Amino acid sequence: MAKKPTSRYYLVEAGLLPEIFLKVMEAKELLHTGECATVGEAAARVGISRSAFYKYRDGITAFQDLLGGRILTINVLLRDETGRLSELLGVFARCGANILTINQSLPSNGCAAVTISIETAGMNESAEMLIADLDRTPGVLKAEVLAG
Numbered sequence: 001m002a003k004k005p006t007s008r009y010y011l012v013e014a015g016l017l018p019e020i021f022l023k024v025m026e027a028k029e030l031l032h033t034g035e036c037a038t039v040g041e042a043a044a045r046v047g048i049s050r051s052a053f054y055k056y057r058d059g060i061t062a063f064q065d066l067l068g069g070r071i072l073t074i075n076v077l078l079r080d081e082t083g084r085l086s087e088l089l090g091v092f093a094r095c096g097a098n099i100l101t102i103n104q105s106l107p108s109n110g111c112a113a114v115t116i117s118i119e120t121a122g123m124n125e126s127a128e129m130l131i132a133d134l135d136r137t138p139g140v141l142k143a144e145v146l147a148g
Contacts, residue, residue: 017060023048024056033125062126071100072127076114076134077142080107084139088114091133096122111141 014022027042036042043053078084085104092099097118105113120127127145134143 020048020052021056021060024053024060025062027053028057029126029129062128071117071119072145073115073117073147074131074134075142075144075146076116076140078104078112078114079139079141080110080112081139085114087137087139088134091130091137092116092118095130095133096124097130098122115146 014025023046026046027036027039027048030036030042030045031039036045039053040050043050076088078088089099089102097120099116099118101115101117103115123130125133131143131145134140
């Protein structure tokens with residue numbers, strides 16, 4: 001009996017991937033967020049065939065999606081302005097993240113470092129999208145995943 005070959009995995013920067021993989025990921029995100037109700041609709045929207053979607057969908061996953069149900073620790077550099085922390089926490093609430101811990105440094109030079117640990121199981125978007133949302137939030141100078 002022949003031995004089944006073991007799968008091999010690589011972590012590759014998205015810009016190096018062939019366009020089809022990026023489009024499959026885009027279609028998966030449209031389905032996950034509910035922006036598209038069917039595979040056909042999502043595939044058409046990103047400009048690929050349904051068969052291409054089905055061919056590659058199980059072979060590519062966003063790195064952050066592998067962390068589903070896990071704890072992520074995110075560091076945010078936040079301007080020291082009234083209401084900014086509240087706006088920041090609103091982003092986490094809207095995406096369904098369960099905040100486990102919050103630690104804010106004393107402000108220095110008009111900024112404070114905020115470290116937030118979240119549980120990702122209930123999130124309605126990927127961690128990558130959460131970071132993008134945080135980066136667009138007024139008063140946020142930088143957001144990055146520290147651990148998870």
